[in-house]
Amino acid sequence: MPGPGYRFFGDEERANVMAVLDRWYAGREAFDDPGEGEWVRRFERAAAERFGAAHCLGVNSGTSALVAALVGLGIGPGDEVIVPGYMFVASIAAVLHCGADAVLAExxxxxxxxPADVRARITPRTRAIMPVHMLGAPSDMDALRALADEHGLxxxxxxxxxxxxxHRGRPLGTLGSAGTFSLNHYKVITSLQGGFVLTDDPLVFQRAYSFHDQGWFPYRQDSGRGDLLLGMNLGLGELHAAVALAQxxxxxxVLGRVRDVKQRLVRAVGDLPGVRRRHLHxxxxxxxxTAVYVFDDxxxxxxxxARLGTRTLLDSPTHYYGGLPAPGSYHLPADPALRSYLRMDVYDEGHGEALLDVRVTGE
Known part of the structure; x- marks a missing residue:
């Protein structure tokens, strides 16, 4: 089901797309401005301003945003990153593709x-904590920020x-060392495909940019400062950026609409025996x-x-860790010797059985 942003497509998105097509290019590089596509840069500037970050990097997916951010943060082989057992599989895959180990927490x-379980998972190899703000709700960022500061993570x-x-008035994605976003068609706002990274750290931005654009300095202007990384081609395209800017x-x-719909839904459902709404930090x-209900049974x-024609969260194989392949079955395709594994033995297998979500579409 497309996310709420998709339902707000209109004249603005069409006008931006036609403006790109009228210029006869659709890649990141404008003919008159090598390395800096007009609409990509417009989106990056607008997103940085909207969320209050010093830097924004547009990329071709939320997964690419995670990988670029991890590379920007210097995460690599030998490092551990703590990830929740309920996430999207890309949260884990991005860690593994950087050669690091994903450690699952409750x-x-x-x-x-x-946060209490995160504390129990910290080891001398832990480099980072990855809160995943699932189904539109913020993590306990006060406690996680305190943990990160305490352990230098x-x-x-x-x-x-x-x-x-x-969270406490600050935009999600700006409370940590970096924040990553997806713009695919399931998300709050969408360009049908795409993503972006936010950070206030110029070195993190430079490294992430270098990795996402084949080792170039930002906007292909040699500043002489930072680390050139032999990277990949993960750039956001002009057509997607044009749609993303309108969105x-x-x-x-969009948020005002879906929040209103959710509140009306919750009021209509009311209080039910053996059922409660999830806690919100x-x-x-x-x-x-999303309206999420926790069942006692x-x-x-x-x-x-079954009556609603939906499923419990336990039955979401790309989100619940128990639906993923067994530990040791993940291989890094480029070099099997650098395989990373999931530590999955610590997670409560029954946690997702009594959870049900109802998606709010904005209709």
Whole structure:
């Protein structure tokens, strides 16, 4: 099902796309400005301003945003990154493709990282904590920020499902060392495909940029400062950037609509025996894209899901860790000797059985 942003497509997106086509190029590089596509840069500047970050890097997917950010942060072989057991598989895959190890931690009833369990997973190899703001709701960023500061760890926010959300008044994606976003068609706002990275650290930005653009300095201007990394071609295209820019301008409108729909839905459902809404660390900061209910009894949850034609969160194989391939079956394609593994033995296997989500589309 397309995300709410898709339902707000209109004249603005069409006009921007036609402006790109009228210029007869659709890649990142404008003919008159090598290395700096007009619409990509316009989107990056607008996103940095909207979210209050010093730097924004547009990329071709949320997964690419995660990989570029991890590279920018210097995560690599021998490092451990703590990731929640309920996430999207890209959160784990990005860590593994950097040669690091993903260490799974428990979630609390917000469906985001449980800080107490994160503390128990920290080892001398831990380099970063990756809070994933699932289903539009912020993680417990106060506690996770305190943990990161206490242990000298990096904090990488995966905001793929929470564009426009906040925590204590600060935009998600700006509370850590870097934040990553997705713009695919399931997300709050969309360019049908794409993503971006936010950071205030110029070195993180330079390294991420270098990796996403075959080793060039930002905008292919040799500053002589930073690390040139032999990278890949992960740039956001001009057509996608043009759509993303129009969608970014509608973000508050999209959020206002889905929050209103969610509140009306929650009021209509009311209070039910044996059922409660998930905990929110900052109710004012959630996106409102999903109404999540926690059932005391797993069979009750499965029965309700079947009646509604939906499923429990346990049955989401790309989000619940238990649906992923077994430990040791993940291979880095370029070099099997650098295989990374998931430490999955610590996660409560029954946690997802009694959870049910109802997606808010904005209709």
């Amino acid at each position: 979630i609390d009833e917000s469906l985001t990282l449980d 990096l904090l990488l926010e995966d905001c793929a499902q929470s564009a426009g959300g906040s 970014l301008g509608k973000l508050d409108r 900052d109710p004012e900061g959630e996106c409102g894209t 797993a069979a009750h949850a499965r029965d309700v899901a």
